[in-house]
Amino acid sequence: MPEGHILHRLAAQHQAAFGGRPVAVASPQGRFAEGAKLVDGQPLERAEADGKHLFLGFADAWLHIHLGLYGVFTFGPAPAPAPVGLIRLRLENAEQYADLRGPTTCELLTPAEKEAVHARLGPDPLRADAEPERAWQRIARSRSTIAALLMDQKILAGVGNVYRAEVLFRHGIDPHRAGRDLTAAEWQLIWRDLVELMREGAAIGRIDTVRPEHTPEAMGRPPRVDDHGGEVYVYRRAGQPCLVCGTEVRTEQHAARNLFWCPRCQRR
DNA sequence: TCTTTATGGCGAT
């Protein structure tokens, strides 16, 4: 269950495992059988991520993958075992295999179609070519909440529900504030923090956002483990005490997604 | 053996 950091990590993993060499491409489940056949046996020329999209470049086409809410890749040493469950896509060479389950999107694109995907995305904090100013231009004019804007991939690419909740907490910002009420200085701090947090997330493969001075050990509280693998301030911690001030963390449905925040720490 | 839930996004209304 992925935000942008996972897709960048996956691009690097595919490059390392399959880059520059022919790859067997198949669809054990059958739903992507025709597409798989078209690139089967071609070398993987390059792998890249753009927001939450993964692109695998073959000679004849770009393989475009979006994991959606519960898509997942599994890597392992070759030979791949007999398929268990629904495997949409399997990549394999002599050393390794990768299985893809449950993606929202798994399709072949032309270069022009790939560029069209890029064109409709906002800047991605994990890409060197990102222009945060583009996002700010839209946020500064918007009456939508900053919570909704951070999740809008046309505004900002790669940020999901966890990074949204956590970056707003780290900057003390009430998620319900309108984008146009943010200051340019606040936006710059949010962007820089996202770049840093997501780079670390891509490197270690999970989302850790709790500053050293706020860890349970540093605060003299019993240790704890968040059930999604990382250490966070508010995401999925509704009803539990805020790590900083002890106030109960709140949650609500916000544009059909779960929003979490601390009503005391996030009053700006 | 059910029902629910999830770090997403699309199109219809």
Added chain:
DNA sequence: TCGCCCTAAAGAT
């Protein structure tokens, strides 16, 4: 704003 799509694991019965 709603329903719907993709799948697996956790929780309820």
